[in-house]
Amino acid sequence: MSVLDDYLATLGSAPIDDSDGVAREGSEQDDRTHAGQAASQWAFSAIEPALVAERTIRSLAARLDRGETSSVELVTQVLDEVSKSEALEAGWAHVNPAAVEDARSSDERRSQGELRGPLDGIPVGVKDLIHVAGQPTGCGSQHSYPGQAREDATCIAYLREAGAVIVGKTTTHEFAFGGTTPPTRNPWNPDRIPGGSSGGSGAVVGAGLVPLAIGTDTAGSVRIPASHCGAVGFIGTRGAVSTSGVATLAWSLDTVGPLTRSVHDAALVNAVMAGRDATGAAPEPTLPSVVGLPRGVLSPLDPGVEAAFTAALDTLATHGVATVDVEWPDEAALQAVGFILMMVESADFHRKRMEDPAKFDPEVAELLGLGEQISAVDYVRARRIQAAIAESSVAIFERVPVVITPTLPCPPAPYGSGTFTPLLLGEDSLPLAAAHTRYPLIANVAGLPAGTVPCGFASGLPVGLQVLGAPGTDDIVLSVMAGIESALDTARLWEAGTHASAQHLREGNSEDA
Numbered sequence: 001m002s003v004l005d006d007y008l009a010t011l012g013s014a015p016i017d018d019s020d021g022v023a024r025e026g027s028e029q030d031d032r033t034h035a036g037q038a039a040s041q042w043a044f045s046a047i048e049p050a051l052v053a054e055r056t057i058r059s060l061a062a063r064l065d066r067g068e069t070s071s072v073e074l075v076t077q078v079l080d081e082v083s084k085s086e087a088l089e090a091g092w093a094h095v096n097p098a099a100v101e102d103a104r105s106s107d108e109r110r111s112q113g114e115l116r117g118p119l120d121g122i123p124v125g126v127k128d129l130i131h132v133a134g135q136p137t138g139c140g141s142q143h144s145y146p147g148q149a150r151e152d153a154t155c156i157a158y159l160r161e162a163g164a165v166i167v168g169k170t171t172t173h174e175f176a177f178g179g180t181t182p183p184t185r186n187p188w189n190p191d192r193i194p195g196g197s198s199g200g201s202g203a204v205v206g207a208g209l210v211p212l213a214i215g216t217d218t219a220g221s222v223r224i225p226a227s228h229c230g231a232v233g234f235i236g237t238r239g240a241v242s243t244s245g246v247a248t249l250a251w252s253l254d255t256v257g258p259l260t261r262s263v264h265d266a267a268l269v270n271a272v273m274a275g276r277d278a279t280g281a282a283p284e285p286t287l288p289s290v291v292g293l294p295r296g297v298l299s300p301l302d303p304g305v306e307a308a309f310t311a312a313l314d315t316l317a318t319h320g321v322a323t324v325d326v327e328w329p330d331e332a333a334l335q336a337v338g339f340i341l342m343m344v345e346s347a348d349f350h351r352k353r354m355e356d357p358a359k360f361d362p363e364v365a366e367l368l369g370l371g372e373q374i375s376a377v378d379y380v381r382a383r384r385i386q387a388a389i390a391e392s393s394v395a396i397f398e399r400v401p402v403v404i405t406p407t408l409p410c411p412p413a414p415y416g417s418g419t420f421t422p423l424l425l426g427e428d429s430l431p432l433a434a435a436h437t438r439y440p441l442i443a444n445v446a447g448l449p450a451g452t453v454p455c456g457f458a459s460g461l462p463v464g465l466q467v468l469g470a471p472g473t474d475d476i477v478l479s480v481m482a483g484i485e486s487a488l489d490t491a492r493l494w495e496a497g498t499h500a501s502a503q504h505l506r507e508g509n510s511e512d513a
Helices: 003-013 057-066 071-084 099-111 154-161 199-207 223-229 263-273 303-318 331-349 362-373 376-396 432-437 441-446 474-490 500-512
Strands: 092-095 123-127 165-170 212-217 232-235 255-260 290-293 322-325 403-406 422-425 428-431 450-458 461-468
Touching: 003 331, 003 362, 003 376, 057 263, 071 092, 071 099, 071 123, 071 165, 092 199, 099 165, 123 199, 154 165, 154 212, 154 263, 165 199, 199 212, 199 223, 199 255, 199 500, 212 232, 212 263, 223 232, 223 255, 223 450, 223 461, 232 263, 232 474, 255 263, 263 450, 263 474, 303 403, 303 450, 303 461, 303 474, 331 362, 331 376, 331 432, 331 441, 376 441, 422 432, 428 432, 450 474, 461 474
Parallel strands: 123 165, 123 212, 290 322, 290 403
Antiparallel strands: 092 165, 212 255, 232 255, 232 450, 403 461, 422 428, 450 461
């Protein structure tokens, strides 16, 4: 039985009447793998302390205001580091040739007291799925859009209005349809993947190159690389940030969100991209007395991930946070709905490009081909079950303000892993795509706000903790994320603002001593 047969069988057996209990179906594993590639010299080993010492947008903005640095200096440092590396492996698909001039304009505005907004002069990376005027949109594919984008995506226009300096485009898994983002590597360990599909955005923020990058998220594609690369990632309620000017993976699931090094920064950038006044966007750190925990889906987990997540829960308990068991949608139905929608909607988006399927990565071409085989009846059924899952998900939050889970059940997979590579989770295993989307996908299917904060390490690699809320409770989710971030910082499970390059420097200094 193929993956598609599994999904269709699950849809067919899922009742969607008023009671809407969802039948459980098993899922066969596909043991196909990608051939691994030999690791090259790691790109981020030579980043200068002057750059990596600055961790967040807030700290950089303060230095700019005090005249201790300039936007030109910051942008030039980023571009210098890109020039020293294998750009694609480091997460950069394209560098903006106008970046230094844009930074110079920001410095002139600052000198005249005419700042555009809270991001003025801050260097930003943008996923190469999102239109940036004057730059190519490569989408990680030979099928990239020809020429340069004529205008900014809506979210990018808002960033520019706030003064952000686009230093370049970050790598994406081809048209966002995958979770490994080859050939980009994880900044914490080059023998591991950064996740995806916004893997380049995760890598450049996690490495310490920029304090902010923009990603897209259809089944976790902001939160997955944020978790794997030790960053904060956030998506708001579906529709809060416009996807106009963003290449489609699945229009019914797509979102846009920031990857940053603090929750404060994520909230600020999210407000800017939503076109809201960011003056009051900084979240007040909050720890509720009770949070939801779906214990029925907390197994299987990688032992290291389980240990880090348990330590985070124990820390929250010392701050008076109790957990209550909550329901979770049937995992098989959730996966079936998510992947059916992605396959069908992306197949429609790429119908002309599929006239030349050889230009696609074989795995992406296979998924698009499967999408072409799905009937309208099955697609409509998936949409109906999506609506039922969304309704049942909202009911969860009648008891608790937020639900928390591990962001992912696994650490970053070995470099060269593919969409269907089986990942060990203790004594069990799941295909990579199923493992990566296991906890994040519900937010996309149900339209929920969701974010991830780093909560510790497993075998020296970052682990994320996910916070989910009801539609429209974006500010509550961000406030709880900020509270968790603060509690974990106090407990020294994760120092807020940490990134891989600073960690490598500390380790190097320790060895020198």
